[in-house]
Amino acid sequence: MSENTDHILLPEGSLEKQTTTLNLGPTHPATHGVFQNILEMDGERILKATSTVGYIHRAFEKIAERRPLYQITPLTDRLNYCSSPINNMGWHLTCEKLLGVKTPKRVDYMRIIIMELARISDHLICNSIVGVDSGAFSGFLYLMQFRELIYEIYEEICGSRLTTNIGRIGGFERNFTPAVWQKLDKFLDDKKGYPAALREFENLFTRNRIFMERTIGCGPISAERALNYGFTGPNLRAAGVDYDVRVHTPYSSYEDFEFTIPVGSTGDCYDRFLVRNQEMWESLGILRQAYAKVKEFKGAEAEIYHADVPAYYLPEKKDVYTKMEALIYHFKIVMGEAEMPAGEVYSSVEGANGELGFYLISDGGRTPYRLHFRRPCFIYYQAYPELIKNGMLSDAIITMSSLNLIEGELDA
Amino acid sequence: MTNETVQQKLTEKFGEQLTGWEEPYGMLTFTAPKELNLKVLQFLFDDETLQFQFLTDLQAVHYPDNKGAELAVVYHLHNLVDNVRIRFKVFTDVKSPDVFSATALYQSANFMERETYDFYGVNFIGHPNLIRVLNVDEMDYFPMRKEFPLEDQTRIDKDDEMFGRGGEFGFGIEKSATGGISLAEDQKPASDREQEL
Numbered sequence: 001m002s003e004n005t006d007h008i009l010l011p012e013g014s015l016e017k018q019t020t021t022l023n024l025g026p027t028h029p030a031t032h033g034v035f036q037n038i039l040e041m042d043g044e045r046i047l048k049a050t051s052t053v054g055y056i057h058r059a060f061e062k063i064a065e066r067r068p069l070y071q072i073t074p075l076t077d078r079l080n081y082c083s084s085p086i087n088n089m090g091w092h093l094t095c096e097k098l099l100g101v102k103t104p105k106r107v108d109y110m111r112i113i114i115m116e117l118a119r120i121s122d123h124l125i126c127n128s129i130v131g132v133d134s135g136a137f138s139g140f141l142y143l144m145q146f147r148e149l150i151y152e153i154y155e156e157i158c159g160s161r162l163t164t165n166i167g168r169i170g171g172f173e174r175n176f177t178p179a180v181w182q183k184l185d186k187f188l189d190d191k192k193g194y195p196a197a198l199r200e201f202e203n204l205f206t207r208n209r210i211f212m213e214r215t216i217g218c219g220p221i222s223a224e225r226a227l228n229y230g231f232t233g234p235n236l237r238a239a240g241v242d243y244d245v246r247v248h249t250p251y252s253s254y255e256d257f258e259f260t261i262p263v264g265s266t267g268d269c270y271d272r273f274l275v276r277n278q279e280m281w282e283s284l285g286i287l288r289q290a291y292a293k294v295k296e297f298k299g300a301e302a303e304i305y306h307a308d309v310p311a312y313y314l315p316e317k318k319d320v321y322t323k324m325e326a327l328i329y330h331f332k333i334v335m336g337e338a339e340m341p342a343g344e345v346y347s348s349v350e351g352a353n354g355e356l357g358f359y360l361i362s363d364g365g366r367t368p369y370r371l372h373f374r375r376p377c378f379i380y381y382q383a384y385p386e387l388i389k390n391g392m393l394s395d396a397i398i399t400m401s402s403l404n405l406i407e408g409e410l411d412a
Numbered sequence: 413m414t415n416e417t418v419q420q421k422l423t424e425k426f427g428e429q430l431t432g433w434e435e436p437y438g439m440l441t442f443t444a445p446k447e448l449n450l451k452v453l454q455f456l457f458d459d460e461t462l463q464f465q466f467l468t469d470l471q472a473v474h475y476p477d478n479k480g481a482e483l484a485v486v487y488h489l490h491n492l493v494d495n496v497r498i499r500f501k502v503f504t505d506v507k508s509p510d511v512f513s514a515t516a517l518y519q520s521a522n523f524m525e526r527e528t529y530d531f532y533g534v535n536f537i538g539h540p541n542l543i544r545v546l547n548v549d550e551m552d553y554f555p556m557r558k559e560f561p562l563e564d565q566t567r568i569d570k571d572d573e574m575f576g577r578g579g580e581f582g583f584g585i586e587k588s589a590t591g592g593i594s595l596a597e598d599q600k601p602a603s604d605r606e607q608e609l
Contacts, residue, residue, distance in 0.1 A: 054546035061531075062555060066562050097437060227466055227492070230520025241492070248495045345437045346469075346488060346499065357469055359488070374469045374488075382523045411546060 019047060022393075026055050030397045032129065033407030037384075037396075044392050049385035053378075057411045064371040068336050069095045070169060070314055072371070077163035079375060080409040083122035083352040084164045085114045085154065090349035093251055094358040095169045095312075098345045103307045106297050107171040108253035110305065112290045113184070114157070114166060115252070115349075116283040120194070121150045122352030123234070123276040123283075126404040130273055131205060133398045134214045139201050146194045149187050156180045170313035171306025176294075188288060198280060206277070212270060219387040219399030220268035229386075230379040233354030235403060238275045239267030245350035252349075256293070257286050269402040276404075311338055336366030351376060353404040377409040413461065413494040415440040421462060425455055432501075440498045449485070449502045450512045456489060456498075457517055464489040464498065467514065470524040472532040474506075476558045482506035485534055487514075504534070506557075513539040531556035 025036035034055040040048035060075045067075075076087040089111050096103065103111075124147060128140035151161040156179050158166040167173065187193050205211050221231070226239040236243055244261045246254045262278035264271030297304070306313050310329045319326035332338050342364040348357035354376025361370040380403065387403075388396040418440055422430055430452070432443035444452045456464040469488040476482055481503035490497050504511055513536035514521040525536045526545040533554035536542055544551065553560065 054544075054548075057546040059555070062562060225519075228519045230467060230518070230524075243492055248492075343436050344441075346439060346497070348468075355468070357488075359469060359471065359486070361473060370473045372469065372471045378523060378527075379520050382519065 024393075024396070026052070030133070031400060033405065033410075035400065035405070035407065039393070039396070041393070044394075046388050046391055046393060046396060049388055049396070051381065051384055053381065054411055056407055060412045061371055061373065064368055066367050068333075068338075068366050069340070069368070070333065072368075073167075074163065074165045076373075077165055078408050079373060079412065080122070080351060080353065080356070080377070080406045081162055082125050082406055083118035084162065085118040085166045086122075086349060086351050087356060088164060088166045089115055089252065090347070090351070090356050091358060092167055092169050093349060094345060094347040094360055096307075097347050098341065098343060098360060098362060099169070099309075099312055100341070101170055101307055101309050101312060103171060103252075104304050105253060105256075106294060106301065106304045107306060109256075109290045109293045110172060110176065111167070111252045112254065112257070113287060113294070114154075116287045116290070117150050117153060117187075119283050119352045120280050120287075121147045122404070123280050124198075126353075126401070127205075127273055127276050128201070129401045130215070130269065130398060131211070133401045134211055136204065136208075136211065139204050142197050142201055142204075146187065146197055149183060149194075153180055153183045153187070156183065168306065168314050170309045173314075173316065175303065175305040184287075184291060188284065188291070195284060198277070198284075202277060206274070215269040215273060215398065215402070217266070218269040218391065218395045219402065220266050221383060221387060222267065225383070225386075226267060229383040231354070231383070232376050232380070233351065233404075234275045234279060235267070235272060235354065235380060237261065238264035238271040240265050245348055245355050249348070251347075257289050259286050269398055272402045338366075340364060340366065348374065353377060353406065353409075354380065373412060375409045375412060377405050378412070381405055381410055413491070413496055415496070415498075418462060418496065418498060421459065422452070422455075426452065440496075441500065442498075443501045443503065446485075446502045446504050446511055449487075450514065450517075452500065453487070453489075453514055453517055462491065463493050464491045464496075466490040466492050467518040467520050467524075468497065470514070470521055470528060472528045472534050472556075474532060474557045476506075478503070480505055483509050483532055483534060485511050485528065506533075509534045510537055511535070512537050513542075515539055530554070533557070 020041045022039045022041050023036070024039055025031050026034045036052040036055070038050045039046050064072050064075055073088050073091055076091045077084040079087050124143045128143045131139040154164050154166060155161050156177055158164050158173065190196065221239055223240045226236050227241060231239065232243065240263050242261050242263050247261060259282045262275050262282065264275050310325070312333065314333055315326035315330050320330045340362050342362055344361045346357060346359045348355050355374065356376060357374030359372040359374065360368050363369040384400065384403065387399050415435060419433060426448065429448060430442050430444050432441070434441045456462050466489065467487065468490045471486055473484045473486060474482060475484065483504050483506050485502045485504065486499060488497065488499050502511055511534055513525055515525065516538065523545060525539055526542060528534050529536060529542050530544045530547050531554055543549065547555065
């Protein structure tokens, strides 16, 4: 943090008294995205910041107004693309709430496996980038290979890696293959898997003197301010508020799992870092429980991977080609003949960086009448100028990374 | 705290002015007159039992057929202590879309109201910096309103080779020797055909 320089008396109009305007972004290599901040600088100290957003706005809400429900899933991928499966699941859950679809327990647990993997992949990117921005590149290298493993698991389930379009309304497109379970075993392995890497990562950072001095007291926010600014997710929990959608409004059978919600106290970069690290451990715990729960299903139950709602569940392609009924339902869903009740529904999930909400108004037509995404980034980015005020420029960079701002989500 | 107690408290305070009580999918929903939106928000914020101090979401909806009240501004509020969510709406005329700003109460309303202004043109009175947030500053319309339909996906008069329309592999469109596009007779836009006739 900067030291107080008020005691240095300079004559009026001298060069040192003048402030400089600095354009940080929109395409600055240190900002990890198209963020623009116009900074008013006194030397290295930031006096004022003005944020501009919207450089990659893609009008998703407008596009969604003429797409049937199942075609909106790929739009949600592109919000927070570091954890797109959570967005997909959030959207499926919203549709299911509107349509009144009840999913089987096995589907819920399979979804939890995917969502917790996505949470880990998001947190590991965020935390290792905080490391990179504070000058320690090695943590990033250790963790990145496990994101690759997570992406391989997605690939095994849905065929794609970054923008996943995973699952369907009612469940999954196919059952988890043996390769998925093998890869999960590899990921969860205590000696060689992710737990070992995360332990090593924590050894490198958590009590590292340089890292601590760099992040403690950097970009802090009080719980009250954080709530007023609409913070959610790890950023709010780092400020000391134990709000987590998974506990407050359980969805997808999260009530069946044992886990704790880590909270911080000062809401600075260090607390956010610790909260994310701890959440990864909790996610690993949830993953193990979900793994065991899915494996408990035997016989015919172990073959269930979607709800029995033919009117809304897009049937498997091979059934469409070979079965009359599946063909009819496929046709009806694709042509928008599936009945959609009129109504309005707000549904939210705990995204990797906050409460991701979907406000869906249906007038009974084939497309939503109005769809609004509550994007956590967009809401808490407003606090950024306040967080970096009176700090150093290098603190501003590290604060931005530790807020876990994802440009795709910010701009929709 | 249940939805009934919230409704009871609000009716005690505001009486018949709040209308349209509903509970779609378990969330208490009501409509307030637009002059009252700040009073309702303030009451919900300050009341010792209600404590709706977290603004989850704020957005607008356009109902062009609802004459005189075309735009609805929708607030989603959350009481984090008792974990209760409510939603309330304020309807306004599209010709004078003035609604009081909630920025004094919630810092988070700043960007959300700017976004709502950006896409629906709701004029939030008292907002410190009501300018466009996601669209370009030069834009002179409000794109999410229903009078702006999305581009017709079946149009064929646009050469968009990279996206499967026009060009070498396009449907029904052939490039002429001069490089211009000539359409098969039956696929020309109706307006062109009329002119030729």
